[in-house]
Amino acid sequence: QARVERMEQFQKEKEELDKGCRECKRKLAECQKKMKELEVTDPESGKGELEKLQAEAQQLRNEEKSWENKLEELKKKEKNMPWNVDTLSKDGFSKSVFNVKAEEKEETEEQKEKKHKSFVERYEKQIKHFGMLRRWDDSQKYLADNPHLVCEETANYLVIWCIDLEVEEKHALMEQVAHQTIVMQFILELAKSLKVDPRACFRQFFTKIK
Known part of the structure; x- marks a missing residue:
């Protein structure tokens, strides 16, 4: 914490x-x-x-x-921060534990937008539920039950939601969602630094951060 x-x-x-x-x-x-x-x-x-x-x-x-x-x-x-992605990846995170993620082809902006829209239409309710979770264990369990949420689309949706809440002056709610946004972004950053699928390393992230 x-x-x-x-x-x-x-x-x-x-x-x-x-x-x-x-x-x-x-x-x-x-x-x-x-x-x-x-x-x-x-x-x-x-x-x-x-x-x-x-x-x-x-x-x-x-x-x-x-x-x-x-x-x-x-x-x-x-x-030099203890929570820095590079530090975490050296400190107890091993690439050998995960399946190395295959290199993906670069998507065009149009493809990204289409993918994001389709994902949000399908999972908006679940993303919002994750954004409202407060306890580490609850977040970990929810992502374990819904691993498809561990992706860029979720992080992007949470960022936009934060901005909307700030505009609406719902500061307390915005801070709650911002916390979950940082958690999701951090998992994605860690996965990127290890060159693995984020769904393969989120459990280890929670184990390390708690």
Whole structure:
């Protein structure tokens, strides 16, 4: 439990840094645009304003560098995290336990969309049920009974559901579903790093994380 809480806290921190960095880049682009406009339309009388904008741009460049440094630090920290996928896969997860997943042909965007739509139409009720589960044992048992849910389509549906809940300002419910989204994404990441089918390694994931 503590491991996933740390995982969620880390994810939140990463999102906040990403957001700050993007906002800083947006402001810098806006400032540079104003400077160019001023240089073209009013180079003489707009000198004072131009100097002000240049100082602002320099400050924003410094801020941007600071955001990027923080993100870099966070990425280094992520690699040393005990819940990192690579760490987990080395720590007690063996490829020999699983059937190695055959390389799949790359799907087109249209094929992915069609597959997602068809999957959701068929299993939406089950995905929502999984999204509402709170206990590790319940999640593990439900996936064991419904292994078809261990896939990208489930993770994608849960992400969209989270966004919808946030828009509707149902924050507590969104946090619950976000927890299950992270669990599903983590299983998929682990499977990817081990080059196995996610259905073959979710049980070991729960054993390790509990």
